[in-house]
Amino acid sequence: MNLTGLSRRRFIGATSGVAVAATLVEFGGAAPALADSRTWQPATSSNGWSVLDHAGSHAIEGSGEHVSLADGDAATVLLHVARRFHYEIDTLRPGDVHGWTADRTVTEPYESNYLSGSALAIRPTWYPVGAKGNLYPNELVVVRDILTELDGVVAWGGDFTTPKESHFEIAVRPGHPRLKGVARKIGGWNSGPGNEGAGAVDAFDPARRRAARAFAGRAS
Incomplete structure (x- = not known):
């Protein structure tokens, strides 16, 4: 399923499946079929991290928001992703960032990584499973720069x-x-x-753009 052209470029902020369906009908299209869900049974998530009974709450710098993640290096890296989104793509608002959950219901195996606190979703109702092409070009530049900066340690669901x-x-x-x-x-x-890292990066610097393109080519 590909929702390109029926993204937030045409309807911004649809916050539920009902809202999305109504909007698609308004534009003369059929509502997308919901992905089949299943219950994740293994003790590890799909990326090899242990499923957690609970996870600590971590502040996302500059936003006033918090997200539950596995403590340690995973939280350090994923919080950096969220900070850069906040500073360079759009201000994070309450409910925008989802991290660890105890709900084992998944539609794709990679969603099991929330169970281990080793993944987060930023605005999952805006960018749901199966939808592609919803980021503006300048936003995609930032995402590619983040992935390059993190040396492949983080994977993006858009890929x-x-x-x-x-x-x-x-x-x-x-x-x-x-x-x-x-x-x-x-x-x-x-x-x-404070002159490096989130809030101090120019993702559009020509050297960084070249590095991001080269990294994407190697990773593809």
């Missing part, structure tokens, strides 16, 4: 066979050296003078 453009997940196993290295780098930015 998946069944896309979910709100979805960002840790793409390596717990304790992976690359995850530790990226988390240390972000920690250095967070404790530094």
Whole structure:
């Protein structure tokens, strides 16, 4: 299913399946079929992280919002994603960011990663499973820059066979050296003078654009 052309470029802020369906009818289209759901049974999520009984609440810098994530390197990296979205794409509002959940109902295996606190979704009602092409070009530039900056430690749902453009997940196993290295780098930015990291990045700098294109080519 591809909702390109029936995205927030044509209806901004549809906040429920009912609203989306009504809007599609208004535009003369059929409402998309809901994806089949299933109950995730394994003790680990699809990316190899342990399913958690609970997860700590973490503040998203500058936004006043919080999200539940696995403590440690996963939280450090995913909070960086959320901060950059907030600073460079759009202001985060209450309810925009979803992290850990105890609800084992998933429509795609990658959604099991919320159970381990190793993934988050930013505005999942805006960018649901199966919808693609909902980001404006300038927003996509920022997303690609984030993925490049994080050296493949984070995967974006917009690149998946069944896309979910709100979805960002840790793409390596717990304790992976690359995850530790990226988390240390972000920690250095967070404790530094403030001229690096989220809020101090120009994703449109030509050198960064070239790096992002090269990274995307290698990752594809």
